[in-house]
Amino acid sequence: MSASPAREINNLSKDRRLDWMGQRRFESMDAAEILGWGIKKFGRNLVLSCSFGAPEGLVLLDMMQRLDPGARVFTLDTGRLPQETYDLMDRVRERYGVAIEVVFPDARAVEAMTREHGLNLFYESVEKRLLCCRVRKVEPLRRYLDGVDAWVSGLRREQNVTRADTPKVEIDEAHGGIVKLNPLADWSSERVWSYVREHGVPVNRLHAKGYPSVGCAPCSRAVRPGEDLRAGRWWWERPENRECGIHLDEEAEGSGI
Numbered sequence: 001m002s003a004s005p006a007r008e009i010n011n012l013s014k015d016r017r018l019d020w021m022g023q024r025r026f027e028s029m030d031a032a033e034i035l036g037w038g039i040k041k042f043g044r045n046l047v048l049s050c051s052f053g054a055p056e057g058l059v060l061l062d063m064m065q066r067l068d069p070g071a072r073v074f075t076l077d078t079g080r081l082p083q084e085t086y087d088l089m090d091r092v093r094e095r096y097g098v099a100i101e102v103v104f105p106d107a108r109a110v111e112a113m114t115r116e117h118g119l120n121l122f123y124e125s126v127e128k129r130l131l132c133c134r135v136r137k138v139e140p141l142r143r144y145l146d147g148v149d150a151w152v153s154g155l156r157r158e159q160n161v162t163r164a165d166t167p168k169v170e171i172d173e174a175h176g177g178i179v180k181l182n183p184l185a186d187w188s189s190e191r192v193w194s195y196v197r198e199h200g201v202p203v204n205r206l207h208a209k210g211y212p213s214v215g216c217a218p219c220s221r222a223v224r225p226g227e228d229l230r231a232g233r234w235w236w237e238r239p240e241n242r243e244c245g246i247h248l249d250e251e252a253e254g255s256g257i
């Protein structure tokens with residue numbers, strides 16, 4: 001049996017991988033072209049990551065469903081999401097007829113963490129917050145992505161200082177060298193919202209209450225006028241720490257506790 005496209009890529013040297021990627025070609029492609037390329041190249045081994053807490057994932061879901069009604073979408077249910085996010089998942093199921101693949105954390109790992117550190121450990125230190133994100137998000141994601149060849153994320157360069165260099169297509173070294181597509185890397189927030197309005201894309205109701213980005217309930221809040229778009233996530237930490245580890249490499253995930 002021949003190796004899957006991503007495993008073939010993973011076996012190449014770094015220089016040859018970059019050749020294969022053709023970074024400059026992807027940079028000149030628009031979001032729909034990148035998704036079309038990914039669907040053609042990876043078929044059902046391509047999955048969209050949608051948090052249902054930001055419009056970007058819903059824009060990509062809408063685009064992918066137009067290109068391929070069988071396109072796969074998954075989400076991480078950390079166990080701490082607000083009700084508005086679950087409501088949106090059901091609205092999307094009804095609107096698109098898509099079977100959302102809901103991924104849960106390992107129950108024993110959550111039990112051990114909460115037994116040792118309590119339920120609200122994330123407020124106590126960056127290390128404990130990263131531990132919670134690792135148990136509830138990073139490890140379940142790693143487990144899930146182990147079974148696919150490529151994934152799609154809604155990262156945009158202007159979202160945070162940590163995302164300024166996001167390429168449109170990259171090799172995801174932190175997840176076994178699979179391919180990661182960031183089709184909206186060069187989109188502005190205004191462009192995302194104009195796509196939502198134009199196509200009637202369903203979004204999280206908390207956006208209308210001042211939440212630009214909705215994550216877990218205890219770690220998300222509304223932002224005040226003039227504040228940074230991501231100021232409502234882990235607001236008690238410095239901006240350079242405000243990632244969950246999902247889009248960072250192993251080293252940047254933090255050392256845990």
Ligand code: SF4
Pocket residue numbers: 078080122129130132133134136137215216218219244
């Ligand atoms: S966002 Fe907060 S509650 Fe959710 S996994 Fe991270 S630390 Fe835990």
